[in-house]
């Protein structure tokens with residue numbers, strides 16, 4: 001018997017689910033583990049036939065705002081990002097709860113517990129609660145697919161955006177998904193109330209009250225949701241609350257997939273209080289198994305932590321950080337930890353590294369010769385991208401990586417404090433995401449910093465997506481007011497090494513804003529093109545729709 | 547039927563193609579599949595792994611539990627050892643013997659082969675040579691797939707169909723070269739298993 005299901009990553013299931021739910025536009029900035037949502041849409045024939053919007057945005061804030069604009073115009077839209085992207089988009093996100101929506105709007109956020117590819121492991125459910133918005137959290141790929149349709153229905157019923165929260169393990173795990181017949185898109189239709197989106201204080205107060213008044217309805221929706229259910233069990237010495245894919249690890253721990261204890265599975269928020277109350281009434285203690293931070297656990301304990309006997313991440317029954325594993329959950333359920341042989345001592349760490357032939361490596365060679373070897377460590381602020389690997393051996397060339405864009409602004413602050421030289425190293429995509437405004441700050445004050453914009457014509461770290469910067473960096477810098485005499489392009493090939501170091505030296509002597517743009521294509525995107533996976537060069541792509 | 551697999555290697559070595567072939571074969575055999583992949587930062591030359599779970603019933607967890615793997619399949623010898631805590635009491639290790647050296651403190655050759663030797667159930671083959679000799683230097687991962695197929699209860703012709711499916715776009719010649727590598731990997735594994 002053949003399986004009719006399609007094998008999809010969690011990310012891909014969301015993309016297909018939204019397409020089949022009649023979406024008109026996806027807006028996203030790449031970020032692990034969310035990137036494959038947009039990549040799937042960009043490969044999809046269905047999306048191409050309908051000309052669903054599927055080009056990358058400059059950053060997560062522009063993505064959420066554009067998706068809100070499409071919703072304003074009456075159509076269904078989705079914005080996708082990694083968890084830290086929601087920090088960037090927090091302003092439109094929180095305010096979109098006040099404006100509400102017209103066409104259905106889903107904000108998909110992929111959290112990265114264990115920080116496989118991230119700077120922190122913040123849990124987006126706190127954002128959803130903060131914004132007073134309904135949230136969905138799938139426990140498997142099929143639910144990820146189904147929740148898109150459910151999410152748009154919910155969004156249009158309550159006229160609010162819906163937060164769809166996933167985590168790395170689901171985003172990047174593949175499993176069978178049964179699709180449903182596709183719905184058609186919505187027509188263009190302006191909001192009924194022309195003031196809905198005008199958040200002047202008098203209107204915003206009214207809208208905020210509406211949001212508060214909607215809360216009981218959101219609670220009712222969660223309590224009746226097909227994604228929340230209560231399974232009774234004979235052994236009431238303990239009840240188990242599971243959120244998202246925590247349920248899989250619990251089921252895995254029992255041969256028939258059914259724990260002997262009552263089980264409450266949560267996939268839609270606000271937290272369904274009546275089901276939780278039943279468990280508290282009927283069970284001696286409650287184990288909370290959730291992927292991410294103790295969101296439900298903390299709510300259940302309350303400030304006094306007296307009423308219910310709760311176990312979870314806060315009392316060490318489960319580890320306080322990192323993603324869940326089948327073994328953590330087994331142990332939390334009181335079973336033995338299993339394990340094979342230990343890792344032999346000879347096995348060494350193998351951290352990621354810059355590729356052979358990477359242009360960033362040549363840039364760091366030049367930079368180290370002029371800066372590290374002369375002024376010592378501590379003068380180079382970096383940013384987020386492949387070039388952050390310059391912090392590791394063999395280069396150890398950079399001393400910071402905080403958030404996208406922070407290289408230029410931190411260099412500025414350090415220069416304001418009197419540090420010389422103060423250097424920023426930022427990738428082309430990161431510069432367009434969040435670096436331009438910081439450079440403007442520096443230009444306005446003519447702060448003595450050297451900014452190196454590493455242009456590899458790609459958003460390389462996340463898989464070589466197009467960069468908004470392509471062919472535009474020089475013009476952008478000039479437009480921001482960088483002086484022509486202190487704005488340089490150079491190809492960082494080894495034969496230009498001496499010219500490159502001389503250029504850096506010269507600009508370090510200048511007491512003002514200098515920008516050097518080392519330009520050479522990413523070795524990976526170059527290889528992909530020569531293997532014929534993508535036959536279009538970045539230059540050719542500029543001609544067409546991106 | 548249940549087969550829990552850890553696939554191991556270094557970012558860029560092509561472990562996802564192995565997963566695709568095995569996954570294709572599993573689906574074609576009417577089995578259920580879950581496969582957790584690594585995308586993102588570690589794909590830049592770091593240690594990568596994928597959890598592949600195949601069964602004839604429901605699969606709950608996307609991850610293989612520690613001590614739960616029936617197979618560790620590795621395209622790199624040191625990486626095979628990294629996942630021993632996942633290997634079950636009856637599990638097999640199928641690994642390539644050609645090291646991928648991109649770190650300064652990579653273990654000495656004799657230390658490495660000693661550790662591999664010590665494994666009670668293993669098949670260690672030089673997959674890089676198999677691929678090179680078949681005139682298909684990039685096909686190392688298919689040699690390992692062939693070797694691993696010996697330990698997975700799925701008909702071999704379904705594995706061949708998987709190879710055909712993933713290389714079809716690249717033409718008949720590429721398909722045939724990869725099939726040759728797949729078969730040779732299996733043959734050498736049969737010899738090595740004894």
Ligand SMILES: Cc1ncc(C[n+]2csc(CCOP(=O)(O)OP(=O)(O)O)c2C)c(N)n1
Nearest residue numbers: 031085384385386427428429430459460461
């Ligand atoms: C707010 C935010 N959004 C997205 C990411 C994910 N991210 C990390 S690096 C990167 C790409 C950077 O590209 P670029 O600056 O061009 O550097 P490259 O990797 O090409 O060297 C992205 C999108 C992030 N860390 N933070």
